[in-house]
Amino acid sequence: MKRISLLLLFFACFAFASDFEQSLIEQSSDMEQVYRLREAMLSAVNEKDSAKVIALTEMLEEKQSDNLLTIRLEELEVLYLHAKMYNALTEYLVKRYRNLPRKQPTGLDEPSPDGLSIFVKKRVEHRDTSKHFFQIFATQVKYSNISDAEKRKLELFVYLNDAYKSRENAKHVAWLARSYANDYPDDPDSPWIKENIADPLKRMDFYKYTYEKRAENKEDFIRYKLYTGGFGFNLYLFTGGIVHSFEDYYSKNNVEPFDFEFHAELYLQFGRFVPMFDIVDLGVPGFTTLAFGLGFVAFDSRYLKVRPYVEYGMTGMYAEVTQKYPQVNGRPTNGPDSWYETDYEFSDFDGMSVIAGVNVDFKFVTAYFFLSNEKLTSFSLVGKFGVTYADINNELAWGEGVSLFYGLGLGVYFW
Numbered sequence: 001m002k003r004i005s006l007l008l009l010f011f012a013c014f015a016f017a018s019d020f021e022q023s024l025i026e027q028s029s030d031m032e033q034v035y036r037l038r039e040a041m042l043s044a045v046n047e048k049d050s051a052k053v054i055a056l057t058e059m060l061e062e063k064q065s066d067n068l069l070t071i072r073l074e075e076l077e078v079l080y081l082h083a084k085m086y087n088a089l090t091e092y093l094v095k096r097y098r099n100l101p102r103k104q105p106t107g108l109d110e111p112s113p114d115g116l117s118i119f120v121k122k123r124v125e126h127r128d129t130s131k132h133f134f135q136i137f138a139t140q141v142k143y144s145n146i147s148d149a150e151k152r153k154l155e156l157f158v159y160l161n162d163a164y165k166s167r168e169n170a171k172h173v174a175w176l177a178r179s180y181a182n183d184y185p186d187d188p189d190s191p192w193i194k195e196n197i198a199d200p201l202k203r204m205d206f207y208k209y210t211y212e213k214r215a216e217n218k219e220d221f222i223r224y225k226l227y228t229g230g231f232g233f234n235l236y237l238f239t240g241g242i243v244h245s246f247e248d249y250y251s252k253n254n255v256e257p258f259d260f261e262f263h264a265e266l267y268l269q270f271g272r273f274v275p276m277f278d279i280v281d282l283g284v285p286g287f288t289t290l291a292f293g294l295g296f297v298a299f300d301s302r303y304l305k306v307r308p309y310v311e312y313g314m315t316g317m318y319a320e321v322t323q324k325y326p327q328v329n330g331r332p333t334n335g336p337d338s339w340y341e342t343d344y345e346f347s348d349f350d351g352m353s354v355i356a357g358v359n360v361d362f363k364f365v366t367a368y369f370f371l372s373n374e375k376l377t378s379f380s381l382v383g384k385f386g387v388t389y390a391d392i393n394n395e396l397a398w399g400e401g402v403s404l405f406y407g408l409g410l411g412v413y414f415w
Contacts, residue, residue, distance in 0.1 A: 031111065034063055034070045038116045041071070045083045045119075053079070054088060068109045071116075074133075077158055078120045081137040086146050086154050093157035094189055132169065134158045149187070152180050156193070163201060174201035214373055219302070222366055225376060226300045229269040230415025234359075234382045236263040236407035241283015245401025246390075250286070250317070255396055257286025257319040263407060265359075265384075269415070272297040274307055282315070282353065282388045283405040286397070289313035289353045289390070305361040305380075315390050316349030317397040348394045357386020361411055369414060382411040 037060050044052035060070045073096075080089035111117070124133050134155060141151055156176040163173040177198035181190040239259075250257065259281060267276035274295035282289055293311025300306075361380040369375035384407045391400040 030063065030068070031109075034060070034068075034111055035114060037063070038071065038111060038114055041079065042116045042119055045079045048083055050083065050085050050088060053083060053085060054092075057092065070111065072110075073161055075116065075120045077161075078123050078133070079116075081134075081141075081158075082123060084140070084144065086141060086144060087150060090150065090154045090157055093160070094153075097157065097160060098189075098192060132159060132162060149180075149184050152176065152183075153187075153189075156180055156197075160197065163197075170201050174198055177201065214368060218368070222302055222376065225415055227272055227297060228415065229271055230376075230413055232265075232267050232269065232411060232413040234265040234267075234361075234380075234384075234409060234411035236265070236281070236382070236384070236409035238408040239263050239281035239283075239406065241281070241403050241405035243282075243284045243401065243403045246284050246399055246403070249284075249392070249399035249401075250319070250397040254322040255319050256322075257317065259286070260288040260318050263409075267295065269297065274309065276309060276311070278311060278313070278355075280311075280313060280353075280355065280388075281405060281407065282355075282390060283403045284390065284401075286317050286319050287315055287351075287390065287392070288318050288349075289315045289355070289388075290349060291353065291355055293355065295359065302366070303363050305363065306358065307361075308358045309356075311353075311355040311357070313353040313355060314349040315351035315353045315392055317351075317392065317394060319396060321396065348396075350394050351390060351392030353388050353390040355386055355388045357384055357405075359384050361413070363413070376415050378413040378415065380411040380413060381408075383408050 037056055041053065041056045041060070044056060057071075057076060064070045076092070077089065080086075080092070124136060127133055127136050138155075141154065144151070146154075156173065159169060159173050159176065162169050164170060174197075177193050180187075181194035181198060184190055260279065263279050263281050265276060265278045267274050274297065276293050276295055278289075278291040278293065280289040280291050281287075291311040291313030293309050295307040295309030297305065297307045360383045361378075362382075363378040363380045365379040367377055369377045384405075386405055388403050388405060389400070390403065392398065
């Protein structure tokens with residue numbers, strides 16, 4: 001029984017050894033064929049035999065498997081560029097990338113250094129390593145007889161293998177792909193180039209991609225933000241109005257009313273509701289009102305906002321007053337020369353106003369607030385129109401009445 005077991009073990013080992021030896025023989029045979037094909041490829045390149053180079057490329061790739069890399073892409077690119085087979089290289093690379101399998105050969109076995117690999121190494125070893133090896137051939141490609149479109153497409157696909165190896169390469173390939181697809185939309189490969197090269201590389205540059213997507217989504221984001229609220233400031237450069245019942249409300253002999261030079265509005269918007277503070281020109285000479293109120297956003301859109309409001313204000317007279325005083329020097333004070341004049345400014349906010357008006361903002365520019373993705377800034381031409389009931393009674397002015405007023409200016413809104 002033991003003899004039978006030993007015999008079986010012997011035959012099993014013999015069979016395993018034979019299979020292993022056979023596999024080594026086959027592998028050696030395959031590699032010998034690969035070396036012969038690579039040597040023939042180098043000869044065809046030196047002879048500028050384009051048809052033979054293309055045929056040998058196909059034969060080498062047929063020998064390629066998951067465990068054997070017969071010729072590297074970089075070697076093929078250098079060989080084709082050296083042989084000035086520009087269109088053939090472009091055609092090969094387009095076909096290669098468009099049909100690229102998801103699982104790539106692992107390249108566990110590669111040919112040992114041979115004449116072809118030494119030839120390629122010599123072509124690239126003295127280059128500036130800070131630049132892509134395509135630059136070695138850039139001048140010769142530039143002055144070749146192929147079209148500009150073919151030159152740009154060739155550069156794109158030669159660079160493509162290194163697109164994800166550095167940020168600079170990625171930016172360059174993204175630019176090449178995007179510009180080629182835009183400039184040559186009739187090329188059947190252009191849609192594929194845009195979708196499979198330009199767009200993925202654009203997403204790789206996170207900041208650029210973020211800003212482009214932000215710009216792309218800007219209009220939808222603006223519509224989403226309407227009526228949500230914000231903070232605004234309006235400066236009114238032109239103001240005035242029409243008055244009623246204020247004809248003789250001050251002494252014209254010694255009072256010269258003048259308007260307050262600064263008219264502006266601050267407001268906060270919460271949803272549609274707008275608490276506000278206002279420095280208002282009511283259209284009455286000399287009258288200035290400090291008003292607090294509440295508005296309501298009746299309409300808001302990409303370019304136009306309309307918000308009616310009501311306010312209660314403290315109204316005062318702003319004027320220059322001339323007074324005459326007798327001279328006091330111990331002598332009679334007869335005649336006009338015995339008096340002297342003095343001027344002073346007067347303001348007193350002891351009156352009141354009730355205001356009903358409407359603000360209309362034309363948003364001529366809306367942009368993101370600096371680097372924010374969630375805040376907007378709108379610059380606007382702003383107008384306000386309204387009616388006021390005012391009541392004032394102080395040492396310079398007294399009376400009550402109604403006025404119509406307006407204001408025109410510029411505004412900024414953060415929302």
